[in-house]
Amino acid sequence: MTDFDRNEVSRRSLFKGVGALGAAAAVGAATSKTAPLAYADPAVGSRAVSIAGTTLEAVGTPASTGVRQYRRLTAGAGWPLIVRSELATPKAGRDDRRVGLASIVQTTDIHMVDAESPVRLEFIHPQNGSAFRPHEKLGAAATITLIERINALGSAPFNGRAFDCVVSTGDNTDNHEFAELDWFLTLFSGGSLQQSTGDLNRYEGVQVWGSTLYWQPESPVNDIYKQKGFPQIPGLLSSSIKPITSPGLDTRWFSVFGNHDDSVSGVVPSGIGFIDALYTGNIKLDVPKDQAAIDRMATAYNTAPTSVAKVLAEQVQTGPIRRITPDARRAPFTPRQYMAEHFRPRYTGPGPVGHGFASHAPQSGITYYSFDIAPGVVGVSMDTTNHAGFTDGSIGQGQLDWMQRLFTRDRTTLFVAFSHHTSDTMELPIPDPERPFERRATGPQLIDFFHRFPNVIAWVNGHTHTNKITPHRGPTPAQSFWEINTASHIDFPQNARVIEVNDNKDGTLSVFCTLIESAAPYEVAYSDHSVTGLGSMYREFSYNDTGYDPKRLGTSVDHNVELLLVKPT
Secondary structure, eight states: OOOOHHHHHHHHHHHOOHHHHHHHHHHHHHHHTOSEEEEEEETTTSSSOOOOTTTTTEEEEEEEETTEEEEEEEEEEOOOOEEEOOSSOOOHHHHHOOEEEEEEEEEEOBOOOOOTTTOOGGGTTTTTTOOOOGGGGGGHHHHHHHHHHHHHBBTTTOOOOOOOEEEEESSBBOBBHHHHHHHHHHHHHOEOOOOOOOSSSSSSSSGGSTTTOOOOOTTTTOEEEEEEEEOOOOOOOHHHTEEEOOOOSSSEEEEEOOOOGBBTTTTOOOOOHHHHHTTSSSSSEEEEEEEHHHHHHHHHHOOOOOHHHHHHHHHHHHEEEEOOOOOGGGOOOOOHHHHHHHSSGGTTTTOOOTTTTTHHHHHHHHOOOEEETTTTEEEOOOOOOTTTTSSSOOEHHHHHHHHHHHHHHHSSSSEEEEEESOGGGGOOOOOOBBBSSSSSEOHHHHHHHHOOOEEEEEEOOSSSOOEEEEEEEOOOGGHHHHHHHOOOSSSSTTTEEEEEEOOOOOOOOOEEEEEEESSSOOOOOTOOOSSSHHHHHHHHHHHTTTOOGGGGGOOOOEEEEEEEOOOOO
């Protein structure tokens, strides 16, 4: 653990309740006799090529008044640029010398949801917020508005370099279903889709069942969401299942594997016959009458995922159940099938073919790869999921050996690593079922591994649905790197991140990280059921979700930042 890591709790306590500029000033004050570790740069407008369309310009912010606890959103003041110098000292005049080396957009945790899936247990959402979200049926429309934002920007705000690539760092699907994967791949590559399964002419999920446990948007039922202030919106669910068309990304894009792309609800091990049959069947569980049954299921999902099949089978036998239209497209895919789908011509979009996965990957099962981002900058897509199930991750020795060869082949190349999991969510080194005797490393061990290679400058990830940027100081300044964790597209604040690598020509690098939101307006009339309108409501409902966690926003030092590094030689 670095000195900065040890101080993280006290620093974040210092930031609590302080505005962005005040927080940055507090960092400087805390270091008194030394240069501030982080400070707000008031010259951001002159330093950037353009801040338009980014959170440097404006940020979705709750309006001052609302109905009960419900708040609409409005355009708030943009977040400042924070210069962070924990790993290297910023030198004057670097903007005049700056050479842009790479420009990357990170999306993460898209979570395309089949909200009518029989294996989803929405009734445990009070104990597990990801089990049901009131806005989940609007995900496809919202993702189109995110793609529109990325396409409209086209280039990085500080070095002006056209985007070299987009990298989606896992949990692209919610429940590793073929239908969800088709929607994700179609959205990113371009084409028409319908975010519905079963009967495509009507929604068959929990939001029309009349239960007060879920938001019933089209009916006057006084559910727990309406008690909070959620509106009644006639026709919303009907609009959510209509065919829509995505323009697809204008920029080549790469796919990273996440735990929701591998396991049932991102937790339960794959390949359990009873659960696989449930996916494509005609039975969906209604809310159990017995609270103890709900608690047993929630406990299984949250703490003992290997017991879920047993508890689930008991609940199917005792009911209550609903009959729904079966659909073979709900079948779960394997990691090999996930990669194979990326090679289908209809999903090629702006390329590359396979979106990073090697041509042999569907046969070999190798879920990691490297790719050229720009001249002298290479991306490394890691697979940190445990294919035996569970939420937390780890990484196999085979990947570490492969990366060691890659990093030492050319020490002048700069490497940006991508994964789904973060360093503090890789604490489960259980064996990979395909490689049961392979050693697996945890997050702290992966940090130590990266410290061995000065040309590894950043580790970019998702999974936590939280904005957080952490410096990892190495044995020498040149062996340090930044860990860049970005919030999801499904839970508020619904950010993506532009990451640009720059050579300051003074012995340092600047990695600018700028958060962006979708192109949907912050507020629309509830009668606007266009793609844009649905995308706007998606954001607003996510802010008002009962599972909303303000910690996911992060603080000012996790938003728009310039991260200084010693340039490796």
